[in-house]
Every structure is written in structure tokens, then in C-alpha cells.
Amino acid sequence: MMSCSVTQFTFVSNNQTWDAAQRYCRSTFTDLVTVENEEINQQLVNVSQGKSFWIGLRRNRDNWQWSSGENVTYTNWNRNFFCAFVQSDGSWNNNSSSTKMPFMCYNGRQSKIYEYSGTSGHDRYSFQNSGHNPIWS
Incomplete structure (x- = not known):
């Protein structure tokens, strides 16, 4: 039997400060959400439907750090402030x-493809290890 990790990404349309969102x-x-590569970055931009x-x-003093504590291995930037967001074109700003x-949350372990199931105020997507198209439910 094969198993794969599934991550559910949730776009929350309620405006919050970074700390309140966390x-x-x-x-x-x-x-x-932790953005591990360009593919996930682009999928999240699609999920947000053009919203930042x-x-x-x-950023904590001299270093950038993911909220989850993971090392930063991918960035897509413009920088001056201390908290990052994704712009509608997929580039990052702070x-x-x-x-x-x-803001965008995740539940579980991060991977790749997404599944949509709309809920009030939230759009949920599950990323899996294969395929490239959303599975709507």
C-alpha cells in the first residue's frame, strides 16, 4: 500500500495583522503557509484568485524565518519590512x-496538488504528490 502526505491550504479572506493571522x-x-518552491508559490497565487x-x-533581526521554524530555502522577493506576503502576480513583498x-494557512504536511472545497470565508485546497490540476469537490 502506498501512502502520501496531504496538505490542506486554506485561504482566509478576513483581513488580519501578521501576528493575528499566525x-x-x-x-x-x-x-x-510555508512556500517551499515556485510551483507551490504559483498554486497559492491561483488559490488566492489574485489577492495578496x-x-x-x-524577519527576526538579521534573518528571515518560517513561522513553522523551517529553514528558508526559497524566496521570491522585494524587501524592506519584517513580514512577507504574496502579491497578486506571485512575487513577494514585505x-x-x-x-x-x-492570509494562507496550512493543515498537515506540505506537498503538491490541490483539492478545492469552498466554505464560508475560507477556500481549502489539499496538495498531493502527483498531478497538476485542481480536484473540485
Whole structure:
């Protein structure tokens, strides 16, 4: 029997500060999303339907760190402030943590493809290890 890890990404359209978004994601899901590569970055941009959103990347003094504690191995940047977000074109920017905007959470382990099931205020996607098209349910 083969098993694969599945990650559910949830776009939350309620505008929150970065800290409030992190608290919400950690209490309701797992954490703010970690973007591991360009493919996931582009899929998240598609999920957000052209809206900018917070991701789990924050600068602490000299270093950028993912909210989950993982090492930063991929970036797509413009930088000046301390918390990162994805813009509608997929490029990253940063802003003051007090700026309110939508955000992206994840639940489980991160991987690749997505499954959509709309809920009030949230759009949920599950990423799996194979395929490239959304599975709508």
C-alpha cells in the first residue's frame, strides 16, 4: 500500500495583522503557509484568485524565518519590512506586521496538488504528490 502526505491550504479572506493571522492559523489549522518552491508559490497565487495574502515568513533581526521554524530555502522577493506576503502576480513583498490583509494557512504536511472545497470565508485546497490540476469537490 502506498501512502502520501496531504496538505490542506486554506485561504482566509478576513483581513488580519501578521501576528493575528499566525495565531488564527495555529489555533484552527497548523500554521501560516510555508512556500517551499515556485510551483507551490504559483498554486497559492491561483488559490488566492489574485489577492495578496500573508505567508509564514518573518524577519527576526538579521534573518528571515518560517513561522513553522523551517529553514528558508526559497524566496521570491522585494524587501524592506519584517513580514512577507504574496502579491497578486506571485512575487513577494514585505510589510509592517500591523498591516491587515488576507492570509494562507496550512493543515498537515506540505506537498503538491490541490483539492478545492469552498466554505464560508475560507477556500481549502489539499496538495498531493502527483498531478497538476485542481480536484473540485
